[in-house]
Amino acid sequence: MKHGSARRSSPSAVLIALLLLALGMTGLLAYQALDAGRTHRAAAERALSDYASFAAWQLNQQASQELLSAMISTFIVPLTRVNAYDPSSWPSPADFRDASLQPPVPAKYMEGVRFFFRFDWRDSAMAVAGETPSPRVLRWVRDTVSRSPGRLETPAMRTQAFGSTDRNPARQLGIIVTNDSYIATIDSIDGRLRVVCYVISRDFDGRPLVTYGFETDARSFAQPLFADVMSRSTLLPPSLLRGIHRDSVLSVVAMAPHGGEVYHSASRAFPSAFTVLDSLDDGFGSMRLAVSLRSDIAPRLVVGGLPRSRLPMLLGLFALTAGLVSAAVVQMRRQQQLAQLRVDFVSGVSHELRTPLAQIRLFAELLRNGQLRSEQERERSFSIIDEESQRLTYLVENVLAFARSEHGRNTVVAEPLAMDSEMQAAIDAFAPLARVRRAKIRSSIQPGLVARVDARALRQIVVNLLDNAVKYGPLGQTVSVELSGKGDRVVISVEDKGPGVPKGERDKVWEPYYRLGREAESAAGGSGIGLSIVGELVRLHAGRAWVEDAAGGGARFVVDFPRESHSDYGAPAAEPKPAAGATA
Structure with a gap:
């Protein structure tokens, strides 16, 4: 028996293993x-970040060139x-000041200039033209200028010239001025940039002679310059x-x-996911630059677009697969349970049929062989044969009714009935079977x-x-x-003196093959189809x-039917009612 169980469970284990393997592969x-x-x-x-880095490099180069060109043209x-x-x-x-405000020098970045200055390196004297700066601003300008020459290098070429062939002839410039001689510094002084x-x-010889410069508002200076860069x-x-x-x-x-x-x-801020930071050289105030690609449009710069996250779809697919595998395992277990219930049903029916058949055969042989000595014994034997025949008829009718129910072919011919x-006829028909269990039937x-x-x-x-009441109640009960x-x-009720039915299982007892846990372990026979019928x-x-629950303990099984009036008694029978799913 154990080997047979192992053989039955082996295909199931293989199938479960295959389903789990499919889930793992998924x-x-x-x-x-x-x-x-x-x-x-x-x-x-990374490609979008590289695009932003390239744009930042382009901005740095062109902004530096624009600032240098602007300062050269001014000075x-x-x-x-x-x-x-x-x-x-x-x-x-x-x-x-007067020269810087004459064409073609005037530019928008000069509109915020507050004062112009000259710093004489011979005696560190500073002269100012324009608005009078505060002592703090003047000190900041002086300190900034005085710290600058230390980072300048003297070029190898000592002779410089300026001019053009179509206007004034080129003249030698009597001083050294290189690109790094032009310097811009930005800071917050007196609460203003x-x-x-x-x-x-x-x-x-590389010694500083004189410095010319101006002080201006940072925004009015930077905005025109960067706007020119962006426009070109x-x-x-x-x-x-x-x-x-x-x-x-x-x-x-x-x-x-x-x-x-x-x-x-x-003109307005937009969400950014790809931002690159850069800064101009020290000679241009070390201004920080931030170049950002708009997060919702930037994917259009990439061929095929920025792929969306597949995580929700993949999680959904995995969850669906896991659900299907779980459903398959549950269904397989249900099929196994159903197969086991059918095996138990066949075993139960076989046992139920074997007992009355053995009784009938025993007393039939006694009668045929003339081994019964008195008329009373022969009458009792006939009575037992009749009772067991009724029992067989009851069992066969139950099996046939269940088979029809399983295939949806059960029909009833309903008619008004007393x-x-x-x-009373049904109770009388069952009386011989009740006597076998020494049970008494009290009817109302x-x-x-x-x-x-x-x-x-x-x-x-x-x-x-x-x-059901006689089988699962105690011997000698009423x-x-x-x-x-x-x-x-119209209500029909049957009460027994048994242990009753737990509330959690009262709906399940009407299902095919279902038996309470204590009944499956008890010696009481049964096919498990009576209540389902x-x-x-x-x-x-x-x-x-x-x-x-019954009033005096035990279980009370109740069924009811629609009630008819006395005037309907004797009316023609109704058309047969097929079971759900039945075919004609």
Whole structure:
């Protein structure tokens, strides 16, 4: 028996293992797809970050060039008038101011200039033209300028010239001025962001001579310069933008080294996921630059777009697969349980049939061989044969009814019926079977009740309820049967003295093959189909069936049917009612 069980469980174990393997492979494939999507997304994000880095580099180069060009055009006029050997001819701050405001020098970045200055390196004297700066601002300008020459290098070429062939002839410049001589510094002084721009001129030995410069508002200085840069360059190749306006995808911000925004290209802020930071050289105030790609448009710059996360879809797919595998395992277990229940059913029915057949055969042989000595013994043998034949008939009818129910072919022919007489006939038919268990049947039948039922089905319902009460109650018990009318219903109840039915299992007892745990372990026989037949036949009559506690202990099984009036008694029979799913 154990070997047979092992053989039956082996295919199930293999099937479960295959289902779990399929689930594992699905999980592995989902992980690989997720990893591939994550790698693809990381590559696309790196490409977008590289685009932002390229735009930041372009901005740095062009902004540096624009600042240098702006300062050269501003300071070239006073520088041409500096004679290293005649300091008295050096232009004053007022001369510098007047020259810088004449065409073609005037530019928008000069509109915020508050004062111009000249710093004489011979005696550290500073002269100012324009607004009078506060002592703190003046000290900041002086300190800033005085610290600058230490980072300048003297070029190998000592002779410089300026001019053009189509206007004034080129003249030798008597001072040294290189690109790193032009310096801009930005800082917050007196609660305002300020920029000081200046140029340091040196003699041929590299010694500083005179510095010219101006102090201005940082924003009014930076915004025109960066606006010019942005107007002349897209910062990204046009083939990459593919018709997208630069300001729709790119944002540029310039800030002072210690905080404070001086320029913003976008009219309004937009969410950014790809931002690159850079800074200008020290000679241009070390201004910080931030170039950002708009997160919701930036994916259009990547071929195929920025891949979306596949995690929700893959999790959903894995969950669906896991659910299907779980459902398959549950269904398989149910099939195994159903198969076991059917095995138990066949075993139970075989046992139920074998007992009456053995009794019939025994007493038939005794009668045939003339081994019974008295007429009383022969009558008793005939009585036992008759009782066991009725028992066999009851069992066969139950099996046939269950088979019809399983295939949806159970039918009833309902007609108005006198319930009292049919109930009494069913009780009388079951009496011999009750005597076998030494059980007594006490009936309380209300006369005159009429219901539209099938007489054969009613007898089967009553006999099955009585058999269930006698089988699972104690020996010698009294089973109470009651027929009563309650409103528009006819109610039949059967009470036993058994242990009762737990509340959690009262709906399950009407299912095929179901037996209570204690009944499966007890010696009481049973096929497990009696109450399921009762439930099916009651349903076909539009009735109800339920279990409740009996007043004196035990269980009380109740069924009811729609009540008919006396005037309907004797009316023609109704059309047969097929079971649900039955075919004609």
